[in-house]
Amino acid sequence: MAEAAGRLTKLAEEVLGVPLPVRIRAWDRSESGPPGAPTLVIRNRRALRRLLFKPGELGLARAWVAGDVDIEGDLYTALDLLAELIWERGTAAPEPRRAAALRTLARPEVRAAGRELLSLVGLPIPPAPPAEEARNRRGPLHTLLRDKEAISHHYDVGNDFYALVLGPSMVYSCAYWPAADAGATLEEAQRDKLDLVCRKLGLKEGQRLLDVGCGWGSMVLHAAREYGVRAVGITLSEEQAVFARKRIAEAGLADRIEIRVQDYREIHDEPFDAISSIGMAEHVGRTLYAEYARALYALLKPGGRLLNHQIARRPITDEEAYHVDEFIDRYVFPDGELAPVGRTAGALEDAGFEVRDVEVLREHYALTLRSWVANLEEHWAEAVTLTTPGRARVWRLYMAASALSFERNRIGVNQVLAVRTPESGASGVPLRARAWEG
Structure with a gap:
């Protein structure tokens, strides 16, 4: 899959509506993004499958914990740059967030980006969450x-x-x-x-x-x-x-x-x-x-x-x-x-x-x-x-x-x-x- 990094950068910018503040290095060793910025390393296409099946913070977290993605360069700088795009966009109430997400998904360029993501993902099989994830919690909260x-x-x-x-x-x-x-x-x-x-x-x-x-x-x-x-x-x-x-x-x-x-x-x-x-x-x-x-x-x-x-x-x-x-x-x-x-x-x-x-x-x-x-x-x-x-x-x-x-x-x-x-x-x-x- 030639030049995966360029395709991923274009896809991310179409969905987010702003330039990506970090570089991307993909599994095919291609790179894209602003020179000198911290680099988000996407080691395999499984990372994309995690994002496809759990878009947003949870998919990224699972990819990070599993080692499917990494950061080269200063970790604090990278997180600071990404926070405005990922975490701080989610500070609105749940309903407005859902409405904004639906409006985003309805945009023609985002629908095209979704098709592009599917072409990059390979087999659309949801990866199992990393073993470190807390799952199957028993009973009501705070018993x-x-x-x-x-x-x-x-x-x-x-x-x-x-x-x-x-x-x-x-x-x-x-x-x-x-x-x-x-x-x-x-x-x-x-x-x-x-x-x-x-x-x-x-x-x-x-x-x-x-x-x-x-x-x-x-x-x-x-x-x-x-x-x-x-x-x-x-x-x-x-x-x-x-x-x-x-x-x-x-x-x-x-x-x-x-x-x-x-x-x-x-x-x-x-x-x-x-x-x-x-x-x-x-x-x-x-x-x-x-x-x-x-x-x-x-x-x-x-x-x-x-x-x-x-x-x-x-x-x-x-x-x-x-x-x-x-x-x-x-x-x-x-x-x-x-x-x-x-x-x-x-x-x-x-x-x-x-x-x-x-x-x-x-x-x-x-x-x-x-x-x-x-x-x-x-x-x-x-x-x-x-x-x-x-x-x-x-x-x-x-x-x-x-x-x-x-x-x-x-x-x-x-x-x-x-x-x-x-x-x-x-x-x-x-x-x-x-x-x-x-």
Whole structure:
């Protein structure tokens, strides 16, 4: 199939209605597109079949995970250029999107492009999705079983793999950087984030801390070692729990820290003096968020504090227009949902909390994600052997694309400090609310 790249470029531009901002190299080694731009490498015609049967983001995601397509050149630049054509075109409500798609398909040049695509595809057989895709999810959203399966899909992919990506801190949420050019290491910035959480919670020796979604145990370890608390960490990931317990035993803190494989809805040994929830609430789901807020409120003593660290969608859009990103839902965080920070704060207030402070850390997460991508790329060969080539490709794409989303203000992340203020009204929060900044 001579000059496949030129034909593909022409086809894409007819469908999109704008010049293609990246080069294309096809399986026949032909190339087309702007010189010096990042190159989208289409390794085989199976990639086109994926796009034919699942047009748009999901087809592209499957082709990327399977290795049918790749990018040569700077990944961030390529994603930035492609975002305006693929992802950011999909921010409208579902009905307008469908109407726009139908109008596009009705154009004569697009019908001709469809015939051209069929001639390039070869045998029109739908390829099976990559094995890394989450499929056949059981039961209604956010049951105990389905949530456990969703968490396992994301987190039970190998502790050694995560260690390569996250570094020694084993913290899987945004770090707290002093400045973009201050020369801080990822490990230092993660330590500063954990300490910031502890200070906001006002932790003191002998207090009891619950860490919801404790991951590999970094928060409970820091709080017990530096602040002398007794801590319970809960996770739905068996692999995380094994890793966390080993770290705790090696640190000599097994008498002060307990790690459980448990859902927040199954805790009945309250009260706690403080609760941290760092990067967990994104998994709760919109329909259960009120229940989540009420459950954490009930677990706290009067005067107890909650630090809720959560990714938020931005800008605020109409609820009916919100749709879950297909790539993220199928390959990264099954059943995960994002809410605007105002809705999160409102749900906490409705549950009885007094919201005392909100801190925006959007730019911090972009820096963190770029550090994780750099770790993954530096250790790529080892990462592939520790998991699968497809899984490593998933993580590289989602972390790089997420970094750009934080930088472009498409998503945010916030720390919300809330208090179960007692009837006396004495919240215990410093009069100068940011006193914890030192």
